[in-house]
Amino acid sequence: MSNGETRALDLPAAIGRRYPNQGEHGATLRTALEGAYRTFLDAGLGDRDALQKLCSPQDAVYWQQLSEVLLADQLQKHSLAAIHPRTGPDLLVDQDGTRIWIEIVTPEPTNIPEAWLAPGLGVVRAFPHEALLLRWTAAIAAKASVLLGNEERPGYLGNGVVGAADAYVVAVNGRLLRSADGVFPELNGISQFPFAVEATFGVGPMQVHIDRETLKAVGSDHQERFHIPKPNGASVSAYTFLDPAFAAVSAIWAVDVDESVLLGRVQPMAVVHNPLATNPIPTGLLPAQVEYRAVDKGDHFQLGHLDGRLAEVRQA
Structure with missing residues (x-):
């Protein structure tokens, strides 16, 4: 290994x-990160190139x-011991x-407007909700495909890595999509539902119903939005958990977490359950402030929705 490669690792x-x-917070954060990295690596929870990726x-x-x-780390802190098999998820x-x-x-953050991602506080920003939702739908679809496979390549189910009685959860961290x-x-x-709910149940924006004669609002609810338009004119489906073809996906663990969670900062987590799941997971299992169930x-x-196991943390 060259000196450059040694320094990189x-x-x-x-x-x-x-x-x-270089402040006290920075030193505390670096110590927490190194501890979490070494715990992860020593437990064999990453691929062989995990150290290289952490240094990238x-x-x-x-x-x-x-x-x-x-x-x-979140699983371990909540008494859920995880392992990293040689093959599989x-x-x-x-x-x-x-x-x-x-x-x-x-x-x-592919195709997310620069104005949304750019640094700076006190700036009015348009909320690119459809562009953000497309990133969530793409992430969920990609990880569902890895499980289910296709005509050309069997997925984890087809090759037997994930068993017929096993549950399968897609965990999506939206950290890189932040403003x-x-x-x-x-x-x-x-x-106002998580993107993971919008991507799997076809939930759209709020709408207000107006009486044609009195012109007064008589009710409100959410629009149905089963397809999301893409910039190229095509569209993608947003009803994964209403489609029996995805019954092998048990739930989405939706989070937006960064390194400060290691210092105890509360960050949002939600679990969205698939009502058609062949192998559902129990509520209250994964760390989350709220869970959604149809x-x-x-x-x-x-x-x-119902309170998750971190509901009290959210309210603290």
Whole structure:
């Protein structure tokens, strides 16, 4: 290994380059990061190139790997022991004999307006909710495809890595989609539901019903939005959990977390359950402030929410 490669894999130096703040907070954060990284690496929870990715100067590479570290840390802190099998999704939790696979993705801000991402406080910004939602739908679809496979390549189900009785959770970290250069966590879309709900249940913006004669508002609800237009004129579906083809996906673990969660900063997490799941996961299992669950009413599903295991943390 060359001297340059050795320096690139010097973990404390890499952390220092990415987090150079010399104040007390900076030192505390660097210590927490190095501890979390080493715990993750020593436990074998990452791929063989995990250390290289944690030392990478490329944001997309670094944040994908950091998301795995942070979510593994959250699982451990809530007594959910995870392992990283040699093949298959990122993490595997055995909960009372049920195997729960967790595949983690951190969407990149592709086609997100620069005005939204640019640093600076006190600036009025348009909320690019459709562009953000497209990143969530793409991330969920990609990780569902890895499980289900296609005509050309079998997925984790087809090749037997994920068993027929196993649960499969897609964990999406929206950290790279934040506004103001990552200052403000934002898990919710234009509907005020999480993007993960909009992407899986076709929930659109709020609408107000106006009486034609009195011109008074007589009610309000959410629009149905089962397709999202893309810039090229095509559209993508936003009703994954209403489609039996995706019954093998048990839930979405939607989070917007960064390194400060290691210092105890409360950051938003939600679990969205698939009502058609072949192998559902129990509520209250994954760390989250809120969980969303749809109940089959015969001719429709009724979407509701309940407190997650971190509800008290949210209210503190």
